[in-house]
Amino acid sequence: MKKIAFILNGEKRNVYVEPNDLLLDVLREKLGIKSPKYGCGRGDCGLCTILLNGKSVRTCLILAIEADGQEMLTVEGLSKDKLTPLQESFIRHNSFQCGFCAPGMIMTATEFLEKNPNPAEEEVKEAISGNLCRCTGYTPIIEAILDVKKK
Amino acid sequence: MAIAHEFEYFKPESVEGVIELLLKYKGKARLLAGGTDLVVRIKDDLEFPEAVIDIKGLTELGKLEFKNSRLFIGSLVTFNDLIDSKIVEGKFPLLWESSKTIASMGIRNRATIVGNICSAVPSLDSGPALLVYEANVVVKGSEGERVIPILDWFLGPRKTALNAYEFVYGITISLPEKRNGGSYVKLGRYNGEDLAQVGLGILALEGNEYRLAFCAVGPLPCRAKKIEALLNGKPLTDSLIEEAKNLVPEEISPITDVRATKEYRLHVAKIMFERGIKAAVERLNGKGPAYGKKLI
Numbered sequence: 183m184k185k186i187a188f189i190l191n192g193e194k195r196n197v198y199v200e201p202n203d204l205l206l207d208v209l210r211e212k213l214g215i216k217s218p219k220y221g222c223g224r225g226d227c228g229l230c231t232i233l234l235n236g237k238s239v240r241t242c243l244i245l246a247i248e249a250d251g252q253e254m255l256t257v258e259g260l261s262k263d264k265l266t267p268l269q270e271s272f273i274r275h276n277s278f279q280c281g282f283c284a285p286g287m288i289m290t291a292t293e294f295l296e297k298n299p300n301p302a303e304e305e306v307k308e309a310i311s312g313n314l315c316r317c318t319g320y321t322p323i324i325e326a327i328l329d330v331k332k333k
Numbered sequence: 334m335a336i337a338h339e340f341e342y343f344k345p346e347s348v349e350g351v352i353e354l355l356l357k358y359k360g361k362a363r364l365l366a367g368g369t370d371l372v373v374r375i376k377d378d379l380e381f382p383e384a385v386i387d388i389k390g391l392t393e394l395g396k397l398e399f400k401n402s403r404l405f406i407g408s409l410v411t412f413n414d415l416i417d418s419k420i421v422e423g424k425f426p427l428l429w430e431s432s433k434t435i436a437s438m439g440i441r442n443r444a445t446i447v448g449n450i451c452s453a454v455p456s457l458d459s460g461p462a463l464l465v466y467e468a469n470v471v472v473k474g475s476e477g478e479r480v481i482p483i484l485d486w487f488l489g490p491r492k493t494a495l496n497a498y499e500f501v502y503g504i505t506i507s508l509p510e511k512r513n514g515g516s517y518v519k520l521g522r523y524n525g526e527d528l529a530q531v532g533l534g535i536l537a538l539e540g541n542e543y544r545l546a547f548c549a550v551g552p553l554p555c556r557a558k559k560i561e562a563l564l565n566g567k568p569l570t571d572s573l574i575e576e577a578k579n580l581v582p583e584e585i586s587p588i589t590d591v592r593a594t595k596e597y598r599l600h601v602a603k604i605m606f607e608r609g610i611k612a613a614v615e616r617l618n619g620k621g622p623a624y625g626k627k628l629i
Contacts, residue, residue: 184342201342201385204372207335223334224373225440237413237442243372244443245365247342248387290439311523312437 186250190215191259199246206230206241208249209256217257217285221314228313231286232256238293257285260292268292268330275326279317286313291327300331334376344387348473351386351500356475358384360497365389366409367443369436370452394503399424402508408448408501412441424508426616426624427515427534428462433625434519434529435459447501450486453493454528460487460554461534462517464546468506474499487553511538514617518609518628520601522592530593531602537613541566545606550585550598557584560606569614577610578603605629 187196190213197212209215209232218241221229225240232241233255261269268291271277278284287310294301294309301309306327307320315323345351354362363382365371366389374380388394394407399420406415415421415432422429435441435449435458449459450470468483475498483504486494495501515536521527532548543564548554560580567573587598608628615621622628 200339202336202339202375204335223376225369225436228437228439231439238439239443240369240439243369245342245368245372245385248365248368248389294438309438312439 184247186247188249188251189253191255191262197246201245201247203246204242205244205246205249208246209241209254215256215258219282219285221282226312226314227283228286228290228310229283231289231313233289233293236293236296238290255289257288260288266292268295268327271326271329272323275322275329277318277322277326278315283313283315287315287323295327295330301328303328336372336375337378338375338381340375340382341384342387343384344390346390348391348502351388351391352473352475352498354384354386355498355500358382362386364451364500366445366448367411369440369444370448388500396503397421404506404508405503406446406506407503409445410447410503411443411445412436412449413438415446416441422624425462425466425506427517427536428459428466428506430515430624431458431462431517431519431532431534434517434521447504450483450504451493451495451501453487453489453491455490455552455554456528456530456532456549457554458517458519458529458532458548460548461532461546462515463504463506464554464556465515465534465536465544466506466509467544468504470494470504471502472499473502478502480505484556487555490552509536509538511540511542512617513538514613514615514621516609516612516616516628518605518612520593520598520605520629528592531587531598531605533602533605533609535609535613537569537610537617539617541568543610543613545610547585547602550587550602552586557581559583564610569610574607574610578606581606601629 183198185198219229221227223242225243230241231238306324361383365385365387394409396407397410398405412432412435446459449457463483470481481494518533519529520531529549534546536544545557560577581603587595589595612621
């Protein structure tokens with residue numbers, strides 16, 4: 183076991199991990215962060231996406247030990263005080279039904295809008311590709327992301 | 334799925350530190366950069382490393398710079414670093430275009446181009462661009478540094494010219510001396526995660542010089558030498574394209590697998606060649622579709 187220290191949702195945290203522990207498992211099982219979900223386990227579906235040093239990453243493909251000294255943000259930290267305009271837009275557009283893909287979509291779109299606050303529809307589609315939705319068929323998700331720029 | 338077997342983890346901060354560990358573990362260590370391939374392989378019990386050497390402690394490997402007409406891409410440079418680089422977009426647009434076809438944003442934030450050539454799967458999207466730009470791979474090991482031309486790099490599926498006591502420091506690409514236009518045509522079923530069923534990179538240089546490389550249609554990504562020999566020195570005409578299309582089946586040896594049949598790949602490869610070479614020549618002449626626009 184090795185002790186690693188990092189910033190998670192704005193707070194200094196530390197935890198003991200084995201080299202073969204995955205970041206997703208440590209977030210969910212040891213740190214109580216349940217927003218990233220376990221989907222495909224191989225980086226294809228986007229359910230486990232969080233922001234690592236501001237960039238969207240798949241935590242099912244990262245060893246927990248790699249997070250030592252890094253900064254992480256999940257939905258829990260993003261909306262600690264209140265919902266972001268992006269999250270409100272998702273609600274307004276009824277973008278999610280089961281909500282399984284929502285955390286990954288939210289984190290991916292958060293990074294994307296940070297980089298590109300005034301995107302075209304094609305750019306939104308490219309940004310969320312690799313995040314699989316199981317219910318609403320993407321259209322209300324894309325519309326919600328595009329709607330953020332108008333507000 | 335968790336990882337079933339145990340390994341040691343190291344994060345050295347110097348080139349010497351990496352080499353020392355490679356020597357200590359005698360081929361039983363694996364290097365970790367983005368991990369988008371390695372971690373899947375460890376999970377799937379396809380790799381059983383005794384040690385994982387995380388090279389993210391070597392900050393010098395994150396360098397992406399253009400100096401003296403040469404681009405240096407360090408081993409930690411991700412595909413999104415390449416896509417976000419104005420130098421890559423402006424001076425090596427074929428590399429930029431092919432990088433944009435790779436997986437999704439969340440993968441491209443981690444996956445490195447050096448990792449892509451080290452995994453050396455036949456469908457690697459970075460292969461054709463590096464082959465036509467005639468890049469070099471800079472490796473460091475116990476015997477010092479050596480430079481391996483990318484044309485000699487790929488030896489077979491997941492086999493490269495790298496030996497067990499070496500690691501890749503970076504890739505260099507010299508700016509072509511002649512004005513050029515390029516295109517990367519990728520056949521996939523959908524965007525976001527799919528591997529290429531056929532990939533074709535084309536560089537058309539001023540003075541009727543053409544370079545072509547395929548991926549995903551043979552055990553290695555490779556240059557299409559017969560087509561190049563036919564085309565070189567000639568201006569592109571419809572009849573020349575027709576003649577060259579007939580050579581496509583001689584250059585590639587696709588297989589039938591879960592993604593596509595051999596016949597389909599052969600058929601579409603010809604169409605991709607036609608669209609790709611037209612786009613490359615149009616772009617050379619300052620016309621044609623913008624880079625990044627899908628051609629198929």
